[in-house]
Amino acid sequence: MEGTFYVVGVGPGDPQLMTLKAANILEKCNTWFVPSAFEKGGSMALKIASGAVESNGKNILSHRFPMKPVHRGESPDPEVKEAWRDAAKKIMECLEGGEDVVFPTLGDPAIYSTGFYVCETLQEYGSSFHVEIVPGVSAIGAASAASAMPLCLGDERLVVIPATFENARIKELLEHCDVAVFMKVFKVMDRMVSLLEELDLLENAVLIERCSLEDQRVWTDIREATGTDIHYFSTMVVRKPSLL
Numbered sequence: 001m002e003g004t005f006y007v008v009g010v011g012p013g014d015p016q017l018m019t020l021k022a023a024n025i026l027e028k029c030n031t032w033f034v035p036s037a038f039e040k041g042g043s044m045a046l047k048i049a050s051g052a053v054e055s056n057g058k059n060i061l062s063h064r065f066p067m068k069p070v071h072r073g074e075s076p077d078p079e080v081k082e083a084w085r086d087a088a089k090k091i092m093e094c095l096e097g098g099e100d101v102v103f104p105t106l107g108d109p110a111i112y113s114t115g116f117y118v119c120e121t122l123q124e125y126g127s128s129f130h131v132e133i134v135p136g137v138s139a140i141g142a143a144s145a146a147s148a149m150p151l152c153l154g155d156e157r158l159v160v161i162p163a164t165f166e167n168a169r170i171k172e173l174l175e176h177c178d179v180a181v182f183m184k185v186f187k188v189m190d191r192m193v194s195l196l197e198e199l200d201l202l203e204n205a206v207l208i209e210r211c212s213l214e215d216q217r218v219w220t221d222i223r224e225a226t227g228t229d230i231h232y233f234s235t236m237v238v239r240k241p242s243l244l
């Protein structure tokens with residue numbers, strides 16, 4: 001009897017934003033397979049999970065996933081693929097031994113999470129295993145809440161955009177939406193400020209840094225963020241003015 005692989009969203013940072021279901025699964029699984037990419041090998045997902053569920057005594061398998069972009073329609077960097085394969089192999093060993101494995105992931109697994117890539121890679125191995133995906137509070141919703149900026153009202157259209165897109169692509173997407181959420185803004189904030197200035201949208205943007213964490217910061221004047229080292233955990237909401 002094979003174990004179940006759980007990919008569990010643990011929310012944006014505050015352990016109180018984890019769902020009861022996520023906490024229950026973390027509680028019952030002895031093996032936590034935790035992704036790490038930054039903070040000197042530390043895992044934010046582990047930190048959040050441990051804030052809600054006792055992690056002492058758990059079998060914590062930490063795995064580094066390189067922070068390299070993956071582009072739709074293009075083959076991922078070999079180092080990235082290798083990390084997925086390596087992770088899948090280790091997880092499969094546990095599952096085949098009848099052990100359940102939980103993969104806690106930041107925010108919601110459906111939004112830019114490695115969890116789905118790991119699931120796909122496990123499936124490529126051809127073994128049958130059970131998988132369960134547990135949704136979590138995404139930084140998208142948490143950023144909206146922290147800034148009191150609604151994402152969709154009435155018949156408004158929302159887009160989620162990686163801020164690393166080139167300007168022309170961002171402009172095109174902005175033409176076709178009412179509200180935009182920009183993720184991964186941390187390295188490109190200066191360029192984003194210039195672009196939004198050009199589009200006369202500076203007043204319509206709010207930047208939320210380390211949302212739901214103790215040192216959360218809401219930047220209502222995003223010009224102030226230029227030239228600063230904003231954290232990787234930063235999301236921007238842009239609500240275009242209504243013509244009315």
Ligand SMILES: C[S@@+](CC[C@H](N)C(=O)[O-])C[C@H]1O[C@@H](n2cnc3c(N)ncnc32)[C@H](O)[C@@H]1O
Binds near residue numbers: 105185210
């Ligand atoms: C790889 S994506 C992961 C998104 C995550 N799965 C989610 O649903 O929120 C990382 C991006 O999420 C956003 N993010 C994650 N946690 C955040 C937080 N606490 N505050 C603000 N933005 C956050 C940032 O834009 C960051 O660059």
